[in-house]
Amino acid sequence: MLLKVSNLHVSIGKDKSKEVLNNINLELDSKEVIGIIGESGSGKSMTVKALLGLLPRQAQITKGEVIYKDKDLVTFSDEEMRKLLGKEFGMIFQNSMTALNPLIKVKHQVAEVIKKHNKDISEKELNKQVEQLLREVNMPNIELSKEKYPHELSGGQKQRVLIAIAIANKPNILIADEATTALDVTVQFQIIRLLKSMLDKYEMSMIFISHDLGLIRHVANYIYIMYAGEILERGEVMQIFTNPQHPYTKGLIRSLPEFAIKGEQIEVIPGRALSINEKEKGCPFYKRCNRRLEACLKEIHEVEIENKHFVKCINLGETHE
C-alpha cells in the first residue's frame, strides 16, 4: 500500500466543534487511480488538503492517520511536508488561471519546482529539463510558448503547463482536483489522455477528484462517493456503476441526463445537499432518502457487501436488484 488514510476526522470552528470530515478511509496502491466524487461542499477537496497538510488555519485534523511509506504524515511538520510536496506528491488544481503566477513566464514557473528539490542543477541542465517537460505534455511550439506568460496561453495549454509542473520531479502520487472541469469536451479529452499516458510512463498513482461521473468512470479504477464529509460508498468502478448500493449513489446515476428518456421526467433526488452547519447525527443523506428509517439517525457503520465494495447504509433492501 502506497498511501493509507485511516479514520481521518477534520473539524473547523473556534473550538473545533464542527466536524467537516467524518471517518475518511482511503487506500491507494502503486499504479492505481482512485476517484473521489461528490457535489460542491461534500469535502472532496478538503480530504486531499488534509492529507497533504494544506488545510486552512481554521481547520484541524482531530483524529486519524495518513500513512505514506510507513510514516504518519499527520505528525509531520510544515518543513517536512514541504520536502514531499512537489517531489513525491504532484498537484494539479482546477483553476489554471489562479494556479499559475500571472507575472512569471512559463519556463520560470516550471523551472522553479525542479530547482526547489534539486538545488545544484546547472542552468543549462535546467533549461533542458524544462523543454523536455513541455515537450512531454505536448505544448505546441516550445521555443515560443516557454517564453509566454500564462494569459497568452489557452485554457488547455495552461492545464498542460500545470501538468508539466506536477510531474516535473516524477512524483509517486499525482493529485488532480477537478483538473479538467473548466475545459471544453474536446480539450478535456486530450488532457485526460495526456494524464493517462504520463501515469503509465512514470508508473505514478493518482487521486482524481471530480463531480463528473462519466469522467471518473473512464479515469479511475476505484471510486469513493462522498457526501457531506462522509464516504457513503466505495468500490471498484464496475461495482459502483453496475451494482450501486447506496440510495445516494443510485439516485445520482439515475438522475444523469444521459440515462433519462426523452419526453419523460428525469428521476431526481429531491431536496439539496446539507451544508455542514445543518449536519446532525446519523446518516447525512437521511432527509433526501426514500428508504430512511428511524434507525438511520443513529451512528452508521460501513458494511462490505461484496469483495472491496463498501456501503454506509443500514437499509439497502434487496441487493443485486
Added chain:
Amino acid sequence: MSKVLIKVKGLTKEFENRRKGFFSKRSSLIAVNNVDLEILEGETLGLVGESGCGKSTLGKTILQLEKPTSGEVVFEGVDLTTLSKAELRSFRQNMQLVFQDPHSALHSKKKVKWLLEEPLIAHDIGGRKTRRELIRDLIEVVGLSKEHLERYPSELSGGQAQRIGILSALMLSPKFIVADEAVSALDMSIQGQILNLLNRIKKRFNLTMLFITHDLSVCYYMSDRIAVMYLGNIVEVGPAEDVYKKHKHPYTKLLFSSLLTVDKEILNVDIVTKDIATLESDYSGCPFYERCNKKRDRCLMMLPRMIKVAPDHFVRCILYEEIG
C-alpha cells in the same frame, strides 16, 4: 408542421478588435457569421458548441441584447432589427433570458418579491394588489413557497436561486425563452430538478425555447432539434435524434467522440490536437478546416453551404456535396 415563431436570416455579429497602433488596419472578429435559423413554435431548439463558438452571442443577438451587424430576426412577422428602442422595449415582454449563474444575475440587495415584481412594474402591468397575487400564485409553480419571497438571493441555495431566475423570466408571460447554460453552474443532483422544471413550465405556459449548452447529453434530453455551432457558424442542424445518433459533420463527430459518459466504452479516437482559434472577418472557407481530419484544399475556397442529408437534417460540409 408547426409554424415558425422566429426566423433568423443572415444574422451576423462582428466585434471590432482593438487597433494595435493608430495607423494599423481595423480588423474585426466574427462571433456570429451569417446564421440562418428557424425556431418553430412550441419547440426546444438546442444550441451546442464549445466555449467561444458564439452560441451565447447568437442568443443575445436574437433577443436584440446585442445589436447585430447585419441580418434579420423576424419574430411573428416583425423584424426586430428595425424596431426603435421604445418599440423593442415593449416587445421584450415576448422574449426573456435565463442566465447561467443565478446568484450574479439576481440583484443581491433586493428581496425576492421585489425581483419578481420589478419586471411587472417596468411594463406597467396590473395594480399593486394583482401583482402581489400573481407572484404568490407563481412562486409555487417553480417549487418554492411564500416564505422565499421575503429572502435575499444570498439566502437561497444555487438551485433555489435558479428557480427564481426562471420565474423572473416568466413574470411577463413571454412566448420565447433563451436558457443560456441554465444548469451548468448547478450541482449534479440539482441539475435534473431544474431540467424537469424547465420542461414543466414550457408545457404549462406554451413556451418556445432556445436551450444553449455545452453539454451534449443534456442537450439531447431537452431538445426537439439541435443546432451545432463552431466559430460563429451553424455547421449542423437537425432533429435531436439524428444529430445525436447519426451526426455527419466532422466537428459534430469530434464532439461526440470526446464525450466521456458513463455508458461509453472506448477512449481511443483520433483527435487533432489543435486549439480553437477565432475567426477574423477576412477569412473565407470552412471554419473547422484546421482541426478537421477529412480536410481538402477545396474547403479553404469558400464557406461550404448547408446540404440536406435527411429530412430536416442539414450539414455544412463539402463531403456530403459529393455524395448528394
